[in-house]
Amino acid sequence: MKSLHTLYFSPTGTTKRTVSAIAEAIGEVLNSYDITLPQNRVTTPVFGKDDLIIIGMPVYA
Numbered sequence: 001m002k003s004l005h006t007l008y009f010s011p012t013g014t015t016k017r018t019v020s021a022i023a024e025a026i027g028e029v030l031n032s033y034d035i036t037l038p039q040n041r042v043t044t045p046v047f048g049k050d051d052l053i054i055i056g057m058p059v060y061a
């Protein structure tokens with residue numbers, strides 16, 4: 001693993017806490033991408049082939 005990142009959609013914070021706990025148990029998180037708000041979805045993150053990204057989305061159905 002080259003670097004560790006988190007990416008989550010989390011309106012009330014539970015997914016953020018869950019993703020962060022998983023990632024922090026693995027290692028040091030380099031970047032966290034909170035895509036909950038539209039202004040945080042303007043650019044697309046670019047990852048390397050050896051990066052590990054912990055991604056979390058809640059069910060809102």
Ligand SMILES: Cc1cc2nc3c(=O)[nH]c(=O)nc-3n(C[C@H](O)[C@H](O)[C@H](O)COP(=O)(O)O)c2cc1C
Pocket residue numbers: 009010011012013014015016058059060061
């Ligand atoms: C409007 C609404 C709809 C939801 N629908 C579902 C659902 O269909 N199934 C489910 O398991 N949880 C459902 N949930 C529960 C959320 O997935 C759960 O609270 C989740 O932890 C929220 O994540 P967040 O804190 O990161 O926003 C719903 C919650 C809300 C507020």
